[in-house]
Amino acid sequence: MQKLELHNVIKRFGNNTVCNGINLNVEQGQMVCLIGASGAGKSTLLRCINLLEPIEDGEIFLDGKDISIPGLNPQSVRSKIGMVFQSFNLFPHMTAFENAILAPKRTSGISKSQLNFEIEMLFERFDLAERMHNYPDQLSGGQQQRVAIVRALAMKPEVMLFDEITSALDPQLVGEVLDVLLQLKNQGMTMVLATHEMQFAQQAADKICFLKDGKIVEEGSATEIFNRPKKAATKAFLTRALK
Amino acid sequence: MTRREHYEQQQRRKSLIIAAISTIFVVVAVIIFVPMTPGWEKVQKSFFNATVLAKTFPKLLDAFKVNIMIFAWSAPAIAVLGLMIALARDAKAPALFPLRIFGAAFTDIFRGVPVILTVYLIGFGIPGLGLPRPWNSPFIWGSLALILTYSAYVAEIFRAGIDSVHPSQRSAALSLGLSERQVMRDVILPQAVRNVVPSQMNMLIALQKDVSLLSFIGPVEIFRQAGVYKSLFANFTPYVGAAIIFLIVTIPATRYADYLMARQMRERR
Numbered sequence: 212m213q214k215l216e217l218h219n220v221i222k223r224f225g226n227n228t229v230c231n232g233i234n235l236n237v238e239q240g241q242m243v244c245l246i247g248a249s250g251a252g253k254s255t256l257l258r259c260i261n262l263l264e265p266i267e268d269g270e271i272f273l274d275g276k277d278i279s280i281p282g283l284n285p286q287s288v289r290s291k292i293g294m295v296f297q298s299f300n301l302f303p304h305m306t307a308f309e310n311a312i313l314a315p316k317r318t319s320g321i322s323k324s325q326l327n328f329e330i331e332m333l334f335e336r337f338d339l340a341e342r343m344h345n346y347p348d349q350l351s352g353g354q355q356q357r358v359a360i361v362r363a364l365a366m367k368p369e370v371m372l373f374d375e376i377t378s379a380l381d382p383q384l385v386g387e388v389l390d391v392l393l394q395l396k397n398q399g400m401t402m403v404l405a406t407h408e409m410q411f412a413q414q415a416a417d418k419i420c421f422l423k424d425g426k427i428v429e430e431g432s433a434t435e436i437f438n439r440p441k442k443a444a445t446k447a448f449l450t451r452a453l454k
Numbered sequence: 455m456t457r458r459e460h461y462e463q464q465q466r467r468k469s470l471i472i473a474a475i476s477t478i479f480v481v482v483a484v485i486i487f488v489p490m491t492p493g494w495e496k497v498q499k500s501f502f503n504a505t506v507l508a509k510t511f512p513k514l515l516d517a518f519k520v521n522i523m524i525f526a527w528s529a530p531a532i533a534v535l536g537l538m539i540a541l542a543r544d545a546k547a548p549a550l551f552p553l554r555i556f557g558a559a560f561t562d563i564f565r566g567v568p569v570i571l572t573v574y575l576i577g578f579g580i581p582g583l584g585l586p587r588p589w590n591s592p593f594i595w596g597s598l599a600l601i602l603t604y605s606a607y608v609a610e611i612f613r614a615g616i617d618s619v620h621p622s623q624r625s626a627a628l629s630l631g632l633s634e635r636q637v638m639r640d641v642i643l644p645q646a647v648r649n650v651v652p653s654q655m656n657m658l659i660a661l662q663k664d665v666s667l668l669s670f671i672g673p674v675e676i677f678r679q680a681g682v683y684k685s686l687f688a689n690f691t692p693y694v695g696a697a698i699i700f701l702i703v704t705i706p707a708t709r710y711a712d713y714l715m716a717r718q719m720r721e722r723r
Contacts, residue, residue: 287631313632313640
């Protein structure tokens with residue numbers, strides 16, 4: 212059984228069809244990278260998987276269970292699927308630690324001391340313990356994004372979605388965030404990334420999907436997509452992206 | 455000293471001199487010309503009479519306590535009611551539709567009617583029902599009129615504050631598995647309230663002044679007390695005294711609100 216399965220997902224904003232029948236399988240522990248030009252539908256697709264956007268048609272399965280049934284309470288789904296955003300979206304009025312502990316404190320029912328311990332360990336693990344009690348505006352962009360990842364992990368999700376999480380960072384800060392992704396991959400996290408980091412995708416992804424106009428035009432392993440792309444559109448995009 | 459610093463120092467000196475000269479010029483003009491007006495002596499006697507001021511000022515201060523009292527119980531009530539109405543107007547659940555309608559009607563009505571009219575209608579109207587003491591007190595119903603009117607404005611400011619929080623904050627909070635309620639309480643509202651503190655400070659200052667409107671339905675607060683002394687001494691100086699007392703409170707409060715506003719502008723940059 213697939214960990215995550217998308218079947219003919221269609222998402223429209225008014226007359227604008229952003230996802231036009233997307234099929235995608237993600238296996239347990241796989242890292243899948245979505246590549247493609249801006250506006251191809253990568254971010255919207257991730258938002259649909261997290262149920263932040265209701266889909267017009269199609270199904271999304273998590274562990275074989277349909278999570279896209281209209282009217283389903285999205286809360287339990289979202290606590291299993293973590294998401295990290297391009298612009299970090301940390302809560303500015305809370306410290307890094309408070310950012311991370313908020314959701315588990317409200318929803319998990321774990322004792323406070325146990326929770327404090329767990330979150331501290333999480334900051335420890337991602338080398339942020341020193342910065343734990345800083346407010347977001349006291350942190351560098353790279354640190355903020357790592358805190359955002361820690362915040363999502365605090366809910367112990369089974370799948371993580373990353374929406375161009377390095378696009379808003381200065382080039383010298385991209386590395387530390389990508390390292391966190393590799394760390395997660397090594398620990399067996401199932402991940403879906405929308406990314407413009409072609410080199411990273413090439414090195415780390417188990418599967419790459421090229422999106423264009425709301426459709427997956429081509430998918431395959433990194434070698435297949437980067438070295439032997441079959442479709443002309445993929446070739447054209449990669450020529451531009453890798454320049 | 456660099457060229458730049460030298461230039462800036464010169465510019466500062468120049469503007470300081472110009473500002474000083476123009477200020478002196480205006481002050482001197484006022485001192486010379488105002489006493490030359492035909493009515494000056496009369497105005498001086500009836501508005502700026504030091505003996506009357508000395509006699510009435512302590513009593514005016516006493517009366518000002520009434521203003522502070524009314525202010526002190528109205529302001530928290532306004533904050534709570536205003537926030538509740540702001541939240542009611544954004545309620546999405548269909549069961550809360552009546553609440554939404556009520557919120558909209560409330561703000562439309564109380565923002566649309568002059569404060570003084572609301573004070574009259576509620577302040578005279580409700581005691582007219584023949585309620586027993588102390589429920590016929592103009593303090594209660596006058597305060598209620600202020601609370602209703604100001605809540606309508608304060609609610610709109612809170613709503614603007616809620617709208618000012620970027621939608622991405624909501625997305626991020628929802629993606630963590632929080633409920634709509636938790637998102638509002640833990641993530642949106644704290645930021646919204648912080649964003650509107652300076653605007654709400656201005657509402658507090660306005661409320662402090664509008665407490666005087668209650669004098670029209672009975673309570674002897676500072677404006678009413680000044681009116682009594684005006685008649686007693688046949689002199690307008692008590693009004694000037696009252697104005698001075700208001701300024702002692704409102705000027706620091708206004709400065710503080712401006713300071714908060716300026717700080718917020720700096721932070722946003």
